[in-house]
Amino acid sequence: MSQQKQLSLLNKADEACKVLKKHLNQGNIVRIISHNDADGLSAAGIVANAITQEGGQFHLTIVPRLKHKFIQKLAQEKYKIYFFCDMGSAYLEPISIIKKDVIIADHHRPIDYQISNNIKHVNPHLFGLNGSKEISASGVAYLIVRCLEKKSLVGLALSGAFGDMQYFNGFLGPNQMILEEGLNANTVEIHQDLKIVSKNEEPLYKSIAYTFNPILPGLSGSLEDSMAFLEKIGISYGIKFSDLGNEEKDILKDELIKINPEIFGDVYSNPKERPSLKNIEDLSDILDACGKNKKYGLAIGICLGEKSNALEVAFDLQRKYRENLIKGLNWIKKEGSQVLENIQYIYTEDKLRKSMLGSLSSISLSLEILEPQKPLLALARMDNQVKVSARTTMNMINQGVDLGKSLKDASQSCGGTGGGHDIAAGAMIPYKEMDNFMSLVDEITSYQLEK
Numbered sequence: 001m002s003q004q005k006q007l008s009l010l011n012k013a014d015e016a017c018k019v020l021k022k023h024l025n026q027g028n029i030v031r032i033i034s035h036n037d038a039d040g041l042s043a044a045g046i047v048a049n050a051i052t053q054e055g056g057q058f059h060l061t062i063v064p065r066l067k068h069k070f071i072q073k074l075a076q077e078k079y080k081i082y083f084f085c086d087m088g089s090a091y092l093e094p095i096s097i098i099k100k101d102v103i104i105a106d107h108h109r110p111i112d113y114q115i116s117n118n119i120k121h122v123n124p125h126l127f128g129l130n131g132s133k134e135i136s137a138s139g140v141a142y143l144i145v146r147c148l149e150k151k152s153l154v155g156l157a158l159s160g161a162f163g164d165m166q167y168f169n170g171f172l173g174p175n176q177m178i179l180e181e182g183l184n185a186n187t188v189e190i191h192q193d194l195k196i197v198s199k200n201e202e203p204l205y206k207s208i209a210y211t212f213n214p215i216l217p218g219l220s221g222s223l224e225d226s227m228a229f230l231e232k233i234g235i236s237y238g239i240k241f242s243d244l245g246n247e248e249k250d251i252l253k254d255e256l257i258k259i260n261p262e263i264f265g266d267v268y269s270n271p272k273e274r275p276s277l278k279n280i281e282d283l284s285d286i287l288d289a290c291g292k293n294k295k296y297g298l299a300i301g302i303c304l305g306e307k308s309n310a311l312e313v314a315f316d317l318q319r320k321y322r323e324n325l326i327k328g329l330n331w332i333k334k335e336g337s338q339v340l341e342n343i344q345y346i347y348t349e350d351k352l353r354k355s356m357l358g359s360l361s362s363i364s365l366s367l368e369i370l371e372p373q374k375p376l377l378a379l380a381r382m383d384n385q386v387k388v389s390a391r392t393t394m395n396m397i398n399q400g401v402d403l404g405k406s407l408k409d410a411s412q413s414c415g416g417t418g419g420g421h422d423i424a425a426g427a428m429i430p431y432k433e434m435d436n437f438m439s440l441v442d443e444i445t446s447y448q449l450e451k
C-alpha cells in the first residue's frame, strides 16, 4: 500500500522532471523560487546543482513566504519555466495566472484547487503520504531531478529533512528510500558516533552547549554548565572534539550517554563534501543560520560547492546566531510564558529574538524551560501585523493537537493567513486581532484534545 503511494509520488516527480529536461534542452533559464529555511535552501540547492551540472542556467529568488503581489510580478517575467520549492501548494490559485510551465515541489498541505496541465504539482499529501514526517521539499526536489541521475545530491535532500525535523532516529517512507539510494551510490555514509555539533569547528564545551538534537538536559543551551561538566569528568573544555584522544572520546561518550542515550547513534555524512560540511546535520544547521541572517546567496553558494571564503563567513554567522540563541533562551528562562487554558504564548518586539522565535520555541519545549504539555505560540510584532510561530511535541500530537489546522482556521477568521504541519505551524494576523486569535487557537486546541 505505502509502496504504491510512493510509486505514485515518483511517477508525478518523473512527469515534472521531463518538463524540466525539455526546457534545459531548449536552453531556457529556469526561474527558481524557494523558501528561506534549511529545507527550502537545500531544495533550491538541489535544483540549482542539477541545472548547473546539466549545463543550464537559473535565476533564483529566496523568500520567507509567497505573496500574491510577488506571484503577479513573476507572471509578468519572460521565463518559460518556473520552479517553486517548499511553497506553492497553498497558492495554486494565484500561481495559476502564470501561463508558462510551472513545477511545484512542496510538502505543505495543499489546498483543493483544480490546476491546469501546465502546472506539475508534486506533493506527498496528494498521494496519501505524510509531508510532515516522510519527505520534505528537498526530498521532493531530489525526486524531481532524479531522472537526471543526481545521486550526488542525496546529502542535500537529507539536509532539508533534518532541517524540517523529519528524523526520528531514522527516516521514514520516501526519505528512507532516498537515503538508501545515497548509501548505494556512496554519496552518503552512516557511522556510529557522538551526535554533538561542529566537532571540527568549535571548542568542546560549545559543541555540547549548542547540541539541541538530541537534547542534553542540563547541558544544551548553557555554556557554563557544559564547561563545568567537562571539568568534572577531567576533559579540557577548550579543545575540539576532533582533537581529543581516543581514551578521552570514550570517557566523554560514556558520560554523555548517561545524560541521554540518544546522544550516541547514527551520524550521517557526505564523504565527498569538504571536511567541515561532511556532517549532514551540520550542513543543515549552517544553511539555517544563513537563511535566518538573510544571506541566501551565501547559502546557495555553499550548496553549489563555492570554494571562496563563503564557508568562513557562514561559520561566523552561525557563531553569532548560536550566541543569540543562548541569549534568547535566557530571556525565556527569565520571562516564562503567558499561560491560557490549553496553550501558552511568548511575545516579543525585539528584532533579534523575532528572527529566531521558531527555534527558540522548539528548544524551550524540548528543554522543558516551558511546560511541554501546552502548545507554544511565539508572537512577533511586524508593524501592524503579528507573525506567529507555533510549536508542540509528538506527545501532544498523539493526543490530537494539530497546529497546522488550528492556526489555519483561527487566522482565517481573524483576517490573516496561516497553516503548516501538525507539530510546527505559522500564521500572519493583524495586530489588533491578536487577543482574539489567541482565544480562538485556545478553543480549537481544546476541541482537538477532546476528540
Ligand SMILES: [Mn+2]
Residues within 6 Å of the ligand: 039, 040, 086, 107, 136, 137, 164
Ligand atoms: Mn519545508
